[in-house]
Amino acid sequence: MGEKTLTPREKFESVVKHLVNPTSLKTNEATSYAALINGIKKNLRQFNFPDDQIDEVINETYLRGIKFLESGQEIKNPKAWTRVTSLYVIREMSREQKKEQLWDSHLIEHQKALEDSHSLSSANSEDENLKLLELALQKLEPKDYKLIVLRHIEGLSWQQVVSHLASNGEVVTESSARQRGNRALKRLRKIFFELKKHNKSTKSYD
Incomplete structure (x- = not known):
């Protein structure tokens, strides 16, 4: 045969x-x-x-x-x-990483702004973006919020993120954590730009 x-x-x-x-x-x-x-x-x-x-x-x-x-x-x-x-x-x-790095910079600015409450009260457009970003973060699902905070605000590596999740009883691979993190960033961007658009349309009626 x-x-x-x-x-x-x-x-x-x-x-x-x-x-x-x-x-x-x-x-x-x-x-x-x-x-x-x-x-x-x-x-x-x-x-x-x-x-x-x-x-x-x-x-x-x-x-x-x-x-x-x-x-x-x-x-x-x-x-x-x-x-x-x-x-x-x-x-x-590579394209996703570049987008991620761009959002990293926004999130780092957000973190600094939170540490300095005076900067959040100023009226320039950058601080307005930070306020919208903070609001967008709050609108995320808890799991997405946790991933973004661990990776982008606390600055943990994906390996450290996986270890942190494992210590809380959630076992995931580094690859799946990275993919979930990318999806969470996409959702964050979508919410952020929806809020920004809504904010602009609201101002146009003032």
């Missing part, structure tokens, strides 16, 4: 499995996967991410691949598709 023919999904899942655990491969296959892994790490470094975030990239690439296949489309070359898609994932991570 010949070897079982793999379905497109099985072929793709096999590539991802070997990326995560390449030790069981034959020499020539191991070399090919090592090149793919090194390529992803090189792209991570190019965008100033540490090598250990490769698991997060592979996981997101895998989820996109499954979604792609389930939509009825075909992945003819799983390795090439994984290489290209992982680069897209890293680029998106």
Whole structure:
């Protein structure tokens, strides 16, 4: 009997499995996967991410691949598709990080303003933004609020955030905490700009 023919999904899942655990491969296959892994790490470094975030990239690439296949489309070359898609994932991570850093600066300003109550009472537009940001924070769900305070106001690393959550009985991976944090930031931005828009429209009637 010949070897079982793999379905497109099985072929793709096999590539991802070997990326995560390449030790069981034959020499020539191991070399090919090592090149793919090194390529992803090189792209991570190019965008100033540490090598250990490769698991997060592979996981997101895998989820996109499954979604792609389930939509009825075909992945003819799983390795090439994984290489290209992982680069897209890293680029998106970089864009999210830049947005996050921009909000970090706003949140740091917010923290400083809270420490100096006089600055909150001044009438310039920056202080108005800080007031709206504080109000937006208060409108977040408790879990989102906690993540943003720990990461962006208290300045903890994601590893420290995960440790803090674990000490309170909530066990999450660093990757999932980061993803939740990004979603929380998006919700915060949405609330902030809705408040800003409402504030402007209210002023126009004064």
